[in-house]
Amino acid sequence: MVGQSGRGARERVLVAATALFEAQGINATGMEQVAATAPVSKRTLYLHFTSKDDLVVAYLRHLAESGLTIEGALDRPDLSPRERILELFSVPVGDGPIRGCPFVDAAAEFPDPDSPAHAYTREQKQRFTARIVDLLREMGAARPEILGEQLAILADGAASRAMVLNDPASGRHARAAAEVLLDAALQ
Numbered sequence: 107m108v109g110q111s112g113r114g115a116r117e118r119v120l121v122a123a124t125a126l127f128e129a130q131g132i133n134a135t136g137m138e139q140v141a142a143t144a145p146v147s148k149r150t151l152y153l154h155f156t157s158k159d160d161l162v163v164a165y166l167r168h169l170a171e172s173g174l175t176i177e178g179a180l181d182r183p184d185l186s187p188r189e190r191i192l193e194l195f196s197v198p199v200g201d202g203p204i205r206g207c208p209f210v211d212a213a214a215e216f217p218d219p220d221s222p223a224h225a226y227t228r229e230q231k232q233r234f235t236a237r238i239v240d241l242l243r244e245m246g247a248a249r250p251e252i253l254g255e256q257l258a259i260l261a262d263g264a265a266s267r268a269m270v271l272n273d274p275a276s277g278r279h280a281r282a283a284a285e286v287l288l289d290a291a292l293q
Contacts (some may be wrong), residue, residue: 112155115203116154128205131160132136132215132223132255159222162212169208170233176207176265180237187241188288194238194261195281197274207270209263234258260284 122143126135141151155161169175179185181195197204205211209227216223233268239254247253264280267273 115144115146115150119146119151119154119161120164121149123161124168125200126207127162127165129202132165132212137161137275162216162223163226166223166230167213168215170230175209176261177234177237177290180234184247186246191238191241191257191288192281192284193259195264195277195284197264197268197277199274203272204268204274207262207265210266231262231287235236244291245288247288248293249291253287260287 119140123135123140126140127142128140137151139146140146140161144151153163155164158213159215171179172175172178176196176198179231180190182193185193202229212223213227216227218224235254235258238257239250241252244256260280260283264276267276279290
């Protein structure tokens with residue numbers, strides 16, 4: 107069995123931070139609350155994450171690598187490239203309110219572009235757009251860089267609007283617009 111300060115503790119901290127950040131926001135969540143929820147001592151928490159910035163970046167990296175965000179649709183081998191792109195507009199609906207994009211949420215909570223969380227979010231959004239562009243190239247779309255940026259903006263806007271309105275219809279409307287853009291680029 108892994109000890110309190112071993113790999114299991116790090117994973118418990120990430121699980122606790124993810125739940126707390128999603129439920130109440132990053133800035134509203136204190137490190138003491140994360141430690142108590144994990145449960146680990148504050149010493150163990152700071153052994154794995156030297157600052158809240160480190161924890162937030164690890165949380166964001168975990169989300170990006172998990173495939174559980176809407177961006178995970180871009181990696182689905184069971185879908186065609188077009189279906190992968192259109193899947194970006196499926197707004198996940200659960201028991202609680204619609205949360206929107208956790209990367210956009212983090213950037214909003216850390217508005218300084220030089221903060222570690224904001225910088226990581228910027229890099230993630232650039233990777234997101236590049237992945238869309240790669241799929242568009244694979245499809246033979248005209249002007250894939252421009253269209254990729256347009257589709258990324260549309261996906262981010264749909265996620266944000268769905269969260270603000272707590273209404274998944276934003277995803278359906280954005281998908282219809284994305285289909286028009288894709289059809290025009292593939293003629």
